[in-house]
Amino acid sequence: MVSTIATVLMWIVGLSMIYVLYRTINGHPIERRVVFLYIGLAIALPLLMQKTAPVPVTADVQKLVDALDELTPGSKVLAAFDFDPSSAPELQPMGVAFMKYAFKHDFKVIVMGLWPQGPQQANQAIEDAMLDPLIAEKNLVYGVDYVNLGYQAGAEFVIQSMGSDFKRMFPLDDRHIAYDSLEILNDITNFSNIDFIFNLSAGKPGTVEWIQIAVDRFGAKCGAGNTAVQAPQVYPYLRSGQLTGLLGGMSGGAEFEKATNEKGQASTFIFAQMISHAMVIAFIIMGNIAFFMTRKKKKA
Amino acid sequence: MELFGIWVAALLTLGIFSFLYKDNPVYKICESIFIGVSAGYWAIANFFDALHKKFWVGVFPTDGSDPNYMLWFGALLGVLMLLRLSSKIGWIARWPLAFIVGATAGLYMMLYFVSNAMNQVASTMRDVIVTSPETHLIMWGETIGSILIVIGVVSGLVYFFFSKEHKGVFGYTARVGIWFLMITFGAHFGYTVMSRMSLLIGRIDFLFRDWLHLLN
Numbered sequence A: 001m002v003s004t005i006a007t008v009l010m011w012i013v014g015l016s017m018i019y020v021l022y023r024t025i026n027g028h029p030i031e032r033r034v035v036f037l038y039i040g041l042a043i044a045l046p047l048l049m050q051k052t053a054p055v056p057v058t059a060d061v062q063k064l065v066d067a068l069d070e071l072t073p074g075s076k077v078l079a080a081f082d083f084d085p086s087s088a089p090e091l092q093p094m095g096v097a098f099m100k101y102a103f104k105h106d107f108k109v110i111v112m113g114l115w116p117q118g119p120q121q122a123n124q125a126i127e128d129a130m131l132d133p134l135i136a137e138k139n140l141v142y143g144v145d146y147v148n149l150g151y152q153a154g155a156e157f158v159i160q161s162m163g164s165d166f167k168r169m170f171p172l173d174d175r176h177i178a179y180d181s182l183e184i185l186n187d188i189t190n191f192s193n194i195d196f197i198f199n200l201s202a203g204k205p206g207t208v209e210w211i212q213i214a215v216d217r218f219g220a221k222c223g224a225g226n227t228a229v230q231a232p233q234v235y236p237y238l239r240s241g242q243l244t245g246l247l248g249g250m251s252g253g254a255e256f257e258k259a260t261n262e263k264g265q266a267s268t269f270i271f272a273q274m275i276s277h278a279m280v281i282a283f284i285i286m287g288n289i290a291f292f293m294t295r296k297k298k299k300a
Numbered sequence B: 001m002e003l004f005g006i007w008v009a010a011l012l013t014l015g016i017f018s019f020l021y022k023d024n025p026v027y028k029i030c031e032s033i034f035i036g037v038s039a040g041y042w043a044i045a046n047f048f049d050a051l052h053k054k055f056w057v058g059v060f061p062t063d064g065s066d067p068n069y070m071l072w073f074g075a076l077l078g079v080l081m082l083l084r085l086s087s088k089i090g091w092i093a094r095w096p097l098a099f100i101v102g103a104t105a106g107l108y109m110m111l112y113f114v115s116n117a118m119n120q121v122a123s124t125m126r127d128v129i130v131t132s133p134e135t136h137l138i139m140w141g142e143t144i145g146s147i148l149i150v151i152g153v154v155s156g157l158v159y160f161f162f163s164k165e166h167k168g169v170f171g172y173t174a175r176v177g178i179w180f181l182m183i184t185f186g187a188h189f190g191y192t193v194m195s196r197m198s199l200l201i202g203r204i205d206f207l208f209r210d211w212l213h214l215l216n
Helices: A002-025 A032-049 A059-069 A085-104 A118-130 A156-162 A207-215 A231-239 A249-259 A265-299 B002-020 B025-059 B070-085 B090-124 B140-159 B168-211
Strands: A076-082 A108-113 A146-151 A196-201 A222-226 A246-248
Touching: A002 A032, A002 A265, A032 A265, A032 B168, A059 A222, A059 A231, A059 A246, A059 A249, A076 A085, A076 A118, A085 A108, A085 A118, A085 A196, A085 A222, A085 A249, A085 A265, A085 B168, A108 A118, A118 A146, A156 A207, A156 B090, A196 A207, A207 A222, A207 A231, A207 B090, A222 A231, A222 A249, A231 A246, A231 B090, A231 B168, A246 A249, A249 A265, A249 B168, A265 B168, B002 B025, B002 B168, B025 B070, B070 B090, B090 B140, B140 B168
Parallel strands: A076 A108, A076 A196, A108 A146, A196 A222, A222 A246
Antiparallel strands: none
């Protein structure tokens, strides 16, 4: 019922854009609040419609999935959650999809964060992944199949120190259990014992620091998921081969969900994102029409 | 309690959104609450994560391990930093600052030289014509990409070369460089729009799903 009403309203909003264009051509541009309203509707209505958009998997995302596919059951994967709730709409779906993939493929997952709220986001992602019946029936044990080392202050210096000794940076885990008491960490001293690093980053410290230190200095292999704002800064590392796969923004998350057959939040959000982008493009075109019309009138 | 939290979050979200209409007292209240809560959170987080976890536990260990006396040196530098508050002996704060600048510069000099200079330059020096390893046929997509990288790097560098006047061939190349820069800025802007839309989607999804229960 809600979906049908939203679809009808979406059509009305779409058709009303013709009227907005007509007004603009006649030299009566709409005010900014109306633009805000349209953008709001372009997000709210598609969410209520609960549709998904076609998402082709790009080479950057496929590279990450291929690297994960090469790992064998029991591989040690370090998942660094370097973001806070303000970036969660973009990065949390990636985190959940990654955890589902890792647990289903029996990887040993070691979680940490260079941002104070990162480990909490990781716990939430693990909880969401555990709701999957296939994962729930594995009865994964904390400290044996996965562990959360928690947050450590010190930004990039933490990565630098982990290059020689993990335990020095994390003598206790997030639950205040001693490093040596955790079975999953028994044979882990430094990055040479980690098969893959997956970093979710919303800024600094984040993916760039992991590449500079863990990858280039200590030879680790790293893939990442970034906010859309940060992704363009990281793409050069992808082409140079320093980074193994990148999920850029919500579309990257949706592609990852599709490539790993783990349909989640990003897949449901991407339709709203597509419509809102179309709306932004439409307003940019209208703005340019208004600009040229005004200039033409002034010249006349 | 969770329901109360959802209602508070939803009302604060709407309060912040109200700024889109115009500045108003409700928005001011929501903004002040956000700033206050953030400041309080960071004060407590820094106290426990840095002062307690890094310093106190290190110098007064309870697990039988040896105290790390080097941490007193860091604590001393921290105290010296606070001397900036004094107008008479504020200059002492330059010492810890110099230590931080020196240590960070030392670390970053090598990191940036290897990761951002050497590896990136090496990545630019690739075969312009890319062929498939199996069929030895030209891979047109990759080849066009490589050619664009060469043109972009050269013209971009020419644009930032100010010792020669941008005239003639040099000027045309610099103009191509501007185009590459503009396209780069456009891509950045596009990604920023995508990011901001994602945040708005997250908030509206929260309102519809957790608050109004309109979504499953």
